Amino acid sequence: MSSRMFAVSRDDWSLHRTGHMDQQRHKEKVKEAIRNNLADLVAEESIILSDGQTVIKVPIRSLEEYRFRYDPDRRSRIGQGDGNTRQGETIGRAAAGPGHGSGGGGAGDMPGVDYYEAEITVDELADLIFADLGLPNLKPKGRPEMQQDAPRFDDVRRHGAMSNLDRRRTLKEAIKRSQRSAVRLSITRDDLRFKTWQEHRETHASAVVLAMMDTSGSMGAFEKYVARSFFFWMVRFLRTRYRTVQIVFLAHDSRAREVSKQEFFTKGESGGTRCSSVYELALSIAGERYPPEEHNVYAFHFSDGDNLPSDNDRCVELVGRLLSHCAAVGYAEVAAHRSSAGSTLRSALSSIEDPRFTCVTIRDKSDVYPALKAFFHGGPPQGPG
Amino acid sequence: MDDRELAQLLEAIETIHEHARRMGLDGFPMRYEICPADVLYTFGAYGMPARFSHWSFGKAFYRMKTEYDYNLSRIYELVINSDPCYAFLLEGNSLLQNKVIVAHVLAHSDFFKHNYRFAQTSRNMVETMSAHAARIRRYEMRYGRESVEALLDAALALQEQVDPHQALRRAPPVEPDEASKAPLRPSTPYDDLWELDELSTQARGEQTRVDGSNSRPGEGCRDLLLFLAEHARGLAEWQRDVLTIVREEMLYFWPQMETKVLNEGWATYWHARLMREMELTEEEAVEFARLHASVLARSRTHVNPYDLGYHILLDIEQRFGASGPGMSQPGDAAWQKLFEIRETETDLSLVRNYLTRELVEKLDLFVYRRDGDEWVVTDKDWHRVRDELVQQMTNCGVPVIVVADGDWRGSGELYLEHRYEGIQLDRVYAERTLPYVFRIWGRPVHLETVLDGKRAVLTCDGGRVVWK
Numbered sequence: 001m002s003s004r005m006f007a008v009s010r011d012d013w014s015l016h017r018t019g020h021m022d023q024q025r026h027k028e029k030v031k032e033a034i035r036n037n038l039a040d041l042v043a044e045e046s047i048i049l050s051d052g053q054t055v056i057k058v059p060i061r062s063l064e065e066y067r068f069r070y071d072p073d074r075r076s077r078i079g080q081g082d083g084n085t086r087q088g089e090t091i092g093r094a095a096a097g098p099g100h101g102s103g104g105g106g107a108g109d110m111p112g113v114d115y116y117e118a119e120i121t122v123d124e125l126a127d128l129i130f131a132d133l134g135l136p137n138l139k140p141k142g143r144p145e146m147q148q149d150a151p152r153f154d155d156v157r158r159h160g161a162m163s164n165l166d167r168r169r170t171l172k173e174a175i176k177r178s179q180r181s182a183v184r185l186s187i188t189r190d191d192l193r194f195k196t197w198q199e200h201r202e203t204h205a206s207a208v209v210l211a212m213m214d215t216s217g218s219m220g221a222f223e224k225y226v227a228r229s230f231f232f233w234m235v236r237f238l239r240t241r242y243r244t245v246q247i248v249f250l251a252h253d254s255r256a257r258e259v260s261k262q263e264f265f266t267k268g269e270s271g272g273t274r275c276s277s278v279y280e281l282a283l284s285i286a287g288e289r290y291p292p293e294e295h296n297v298y299a300f301h302f303s304d305g306d307n308l309p310s311d312n313d314r315c316v317e318l319v320g321r322l323l324s325h326c327a328a329v330g331y332a333e334v335a336a337h338r339s340s341a342g343s344t345l346r347s348a349l350s351s352i353e354d355p356r357f358t359c360v361t362i363r364d365k366s367d368v369y370p371a372l373k374a375f376f377h378g379g380p381p382q383g384p385g
Numbered sequence: 386m387d388d389r390e391l392a393q394l395l396e397a398i399e400t401i402h403e404h405a406r407r408m409g410l411d412g413f414p415m416r417y418e419i420c421p422a423d424v425l426y427t428f429g430a431y432g433m434p435a436r437f438s439h440w441s442f443g444k445a446f447y448r449m450k451t452e453y454d455y456n457l458s459r460i461y462e463l464v465i466n467s468d469p470c471y472a473f474l475l476e477g478n479s480l481l482q483n484k485v486i487v488a489h490v491l492a493h494s495d496f497f498k499h500n501y502r503f504a505q506t507s508r509n510m511v512e513t514m515s516a517h518a519a520r521i522r523r524y525e526m527r528y529g530r531e532s533v534e535a536l537l538d539a540a541l542a543l544q545e546q547v548d549p550h551q552a553l554r555r556a557p558p559v560e561p562d563e564a565s566k567a568p569l570r571p572s573t574p575y576d577d578l579w580e581l582d583e584l585s586t587q588a589r590g591e592q593t594r595v596d597g598s599n600s601r602p603g604e605g606c607r608d609l610l611l612f613l614a615e616h617a618r619g620l621a622e623w624q625r626d627v628l629t630i631v632r633e634e635m636l637y638f639w640p641q642m643e644t645k646v647l648n649e650g651w652a653t654y655w656h657a658r659l660m661r662e663m664e665l666t667e668e669e670a671v672e673f674a675r676l677h678a679s680v681l682a683r684s685r686t687h688v689n690p691y692d693l694g695y696h697i698l699l700d701i702e703q704r705f706g707a708s709g710p711g712m713s714q715p716g717d718a719a720w721q722k723l724f725e726i727r728e729t730e731t732d733l734s735l736v737r738n739y740l741t742r743e744l745v746e747k748l749d750l751f752v753y754r755r756d757g758d759e760w761v762v763t764d765k766d767w768h769r770v771r772d773e774l775v776q777q778m779t780n781c782g783v784p785v786i787v788v789a790d791g792d793w794r795g796s797g798e799l800y801l802e803h804r805y806e807g808i809q810l811d812r813v814y815a816e817r818t819l820p821y822v823f824r825i826w827g828r829p830v831h832l833e834t835v836l837d838g839k840r841a842v843l844t845c846d847g848g849r850v851v852w853k
Contacts, residue, residue, distance in 0.1 A: 006398055006415035008391070018435075019427030019450075022443025029440050065441055066817040067542050068784050070808045073755050076763065076773050080683045080692070081749040085762055091685045091753055092760045 026063075030118045033063055035128055042129060042372065043229045043365035047122060063118075129369070130237055133376035135296075135327070151197040160194025169193040207242040207296045209235060210282045210326075213264060214303035216253040216273040223334040227302040228265050229368050230332065234300065237376060242296070248285060252278035254308075258285070275307045275345060279318035286325050297326040300375070305333045305343025312348040323354050330358040330375045386419065390480065397484050397663075404662045405491045409715045409724065410655065412494025413470040413508075417487070421476045426450045428463050428473055432638060435515035437630070438522070439537050462486040466641065468508035470494040481669045485656050485676055492655035496648050499728050502640040510637050517630045524623045536624055539821035540631040545783040546609035547632055549639040603791035609801070609822075610635075612788050618797070619827040628825070642781045646732040650694015653680060654723075657695075658711045686760070688750065688774070690732075696748060697739050698723060733778045740774070742767040750774075776808075784810055789833065799826045803834035810834050819845040 034041060041047070079091060156166060173191040178184065211231050213219070231247070238245045249264035250256055253271040256278035278301065286297050299322055307315065322329050333346050349359055360371040386394070398417070405412075420428075428434055430446035453459055461482055465471040472490040474483055497503050507513060525533045606612045614620075614628035641648070660673055681692040699710045705719040713719035726735065745767035752764040752773050764770065785804040793800040799822065803810060815832065822830045822845070829846040842853045 005402060006417060008395060008398065008417040008419070010386070010419045016424050016427060018438060019423065019430060019443065019446035022438050022440055023447045024443065025438075026440040026443035026447065063444070064817075065542065066814050066821070067545060068786055068803075068818050069811050069814050070782070070784055071811045075777075075808060076752050076754045077686070078688050078770060078774055078777070079685045079751055079753050079762075080688055081685060081751060082683070083749050085749055085751050085765070087751075087762055087765050089762045090759045091762060093758055 029063060030120075031128075034118065034120065034125070038129060039366040039369040041125065042233060042369040043226070045225075047125065047232075126233075126236055126240075129233060129372070130240060132373055133237055135241055135376065152200050153195045153197045155196045155198060156193050157196045158190075158193065160196055164195045166193045166195045206244040206246065206294075207238045207298060207327075208286075208290045209238065209245065209247045210250060210286065210297060210299040211247055211264065212250045212252070212256075212278045212282060212299065212301040214253070214273055214275065214278075214301075214306075215251045215264075215267060216271055216304075216306065218273070218304050218306050219334075223302065223304060224265055226334050226362050226365065226368060227332075229365070230300070230302070230371060233368075233372055234298070234375075237372075238298065250278050250281055250285075252281070256281040273303070273307050274311050275301070275303060276311050276314040276318055279315060279322060283318065283321055283325065286322070292325050298328050298330075299326045300330040300332070302332050302334060303345070304335065305345045307343065307345040309344050312345050315345060316348050316352060319349060319352060319357065320354075323352075323356055326356070328356045328358070328375065330360070332371055333359075333361045335361055335363060386476065393480055394483055397480065398487050400663065401484065401487050401491065401659055404659050405488070405495075405655070407715070408658070409720070410491055410495040412491055412496075412498050413468040415491070415494060416469045416471045417474055418471065419474045419476050422453055423450070425460065425463060425473055425475050426453060429460055433465065433514045434471070434473075434511060435518050436634075437514075437518040437537070439534070439541065441541060462490060464490040464493045465511060466497040466503060466506060466508070466637075467511050468498075470497065471511065479672070481665070481672050482676065484663065485660060485673060488656040488659035489652045491659070492652040493648060495655075496644070496651050496727055499724075500640070500644060500648075501729060502643055502731055506637050506640060510634075514634060517634070521627060521630065524627065528623065533627070535824070536627050537631070539824045540610065540628050542818050542821040543610055543613070543825075544631050544635045545781075546607075546786055547611070547635050547639070548606075548608035549636060549643070549780075551608060551636075601790040601792070603788040606788040607785055608632075609786060609788065612791065613822070613825045616791055617826050620825070624825075639781070643731045643733070643778075646690040646694040646697075647727070647730055647735050648694070649691045650696075650698050651727050653677075653691045653695040654698045654711070661711065686753075693748065694735075696744060697735060698726070700741065700744055701726065701739055731778075733775060736771060736774050736778065740767075740771045745770050784808075786832070793831065797828050799828065799830040801830065801832045803832060805835040809836055812836065815843055816850045819843055819850055820847075823847055 079085075085091075153164075156169060170187060170191050170193045173193060174185060174187045177188075177191060178186070209231070211227075213224070213227050235245055235247060247261070249259050249261055251259045251264055251267070252273075252275070254274040254277060258281070259267070282299055286292075286299075290297055319329060319331075331346070331349055333343060335343075346359065346361070349357075352359075358375045358377075360367075360374050362368060362371055402415075426449045427446055429449055430442050436442070449460070459475075461475055461478060463473045470490070470493075472486070472494075474486060478486065497506075521533060521537075603612050603616060610628055610632040614625045614632065617625075620628075657677060660677075665673060681689065681695065683689055683692060702710065702713050702719045702723055705713075705722040706717065707713040707719040713723065726739075730738070750767075750770045751762045752769050753760050753762045755761075756763075764773075786801050787804060788799070789802040790800040792798075801822070815834070819830060819832055822832075829844060831845075832843040834841055834843070836852070844851055844853060
């Protein structure tokens, strides 16, 4: 065996962490890239339309490894069939152009889909987005009825009612004891553990969002999409600060009415626009259902600004009254095609000087994030009133 | 793996080595290491047991590891071109899998030792790259992780822009000091006048170039990394070192990129043959058949190099007189032909010389391309298939970019030229890559290429990247 030309060994590889360390660095870079792209990601369709799906894929262009290469779409390639491939046969579908999600469905198998997709949970993304947001101008709402003593199970004791037995902990104790003393597993009285509660004083603060949207003929799919992504994050953000968040959807053209979420985001109508109608409706709903002492009302209105000029003064007056009722009021003008001047409604509303009133213009999807920031400019996180 | 299994493995390796030697395989001495999946995938991502650290390796590692965890793909082994030759076996491989892998990597080892493209590669690269890693780590500590990473980002983006045949022919004519000595005139209000003057010099320069005389610094150099390492003005010594390291490692890996089909075909041919010599139980025979089939598995969208290489070799063997696949005997004509091919061919020449019409039809190879949003088979003609493969293998599918002028207009700017051969560059990728050249060069850089049939020049002056 002396001339043996080989050796076999098994080393201790447990210290070999290089791959994990560089993977960590890669993750950091992904996060950095996401942070830099928040404005684009906030309005990313895959998130807004994800409906409960918790992990989403977001395209990260800055982490592609760029190099000089041939244009993949112009190259011919070689494939291999199972014996009877014919000329002209379609072997697969190309993904939509990069920049859109790959859409799933085996697109990854096809060439050319090369950009990096980071996986991130909606919660992680929300944390990043909400890092800069705060609740604006809160007035303490110290109504005593809003506070209640609520029981919360947060302690473990050795005595208690059998109905509160903590089975998992009890079993653990039994296993520990039997292992210590090397006897067969059995549960004795000493092993029993019970869940116990303590009374906590809780504030039942709730928020109400009055989502208002112009659904007149001039509002198209883009405008609705922008509103949708704005309300998505708005509600999500409020949920981190309030126990309950209710949303009331109000649509209007020249008249306003309360609608379902479905209708709110899909229905299109025709006719002229009278924004005062929706402000009136908002005021009456807020007054009837959500007295300001008990609720933090956030009213936000999306419109393209094509309002009847004669209606503008009335709008200004109504927004002023809304402000006395609400924690904050916002107006967003979606103006994909408008010149920078803004509408007459916008300039009329701009005259309102109240820090709780925000007026923004949204031209493309990436403006949604700044709009969120403008509306929730309350600075560092504060507790609800 | 317990001691009994280890003993079985040792015995099996002994037998396989014996058969291999008898049949003429002559590799480096082997070092087999058994390691867990995490470690094997790290090696896979880095290409080496120890290599400098960069997030792109972490990205590759993560992808491979995830695919392994989800059972989508699995690598069984990794083999390294070195003397002795290291082969890493995945902990948890069955005995039969290990037998196949041993037979497979023995042929790789033989290939590394004998194929002419590997003659120039360092056989101590494991140690060398580990030393590189240590150096780069020192630079990180001294100059900060961010600045090393920024440089590596640039260097890795350009790593394929080397001249893999440099060792085989004379180095391109570069006068080392020409570029760095180039005088910089102080800027004056009359610069535009001088530029007029320069324009006419340029026109003259164009003529002398047509005449074949070579007066521009770096002209014709296709080893961009080397050129940058030697001539970029603002670089510190450690930065030149990093560029040199990246280049050296790429040159080491290049022959493996050039011989993927032949090398894997060769290893597959031999694992099949050597396993035939082994005494297998019935279950082992079934397991082997399954494993061998998975190695040769085909895809509609890619060519499996194992499958293509294996079938070309079998075809050659039979054309040169063997009575059946894997039936050549040491010393006979078919055997000699196979061993000659493993020594003298690369993928490119193998396909050009030995891919026949019968093979293209038998393997059902076809040309396809994008048509709207569909991928459509455009050709089944064997000439087209072969020529397309040859084109893809040319320079390992990397566009050739050469230095046209390392002191363009006497201003110290770098003018690069893409050697356009009918396929245009990825526009977006070029726009994102040129700034990396700028990052290293430190002055405006230009890239001349052809877009949509027209000459186009991409310029990066640090801030903007524009097409002209």
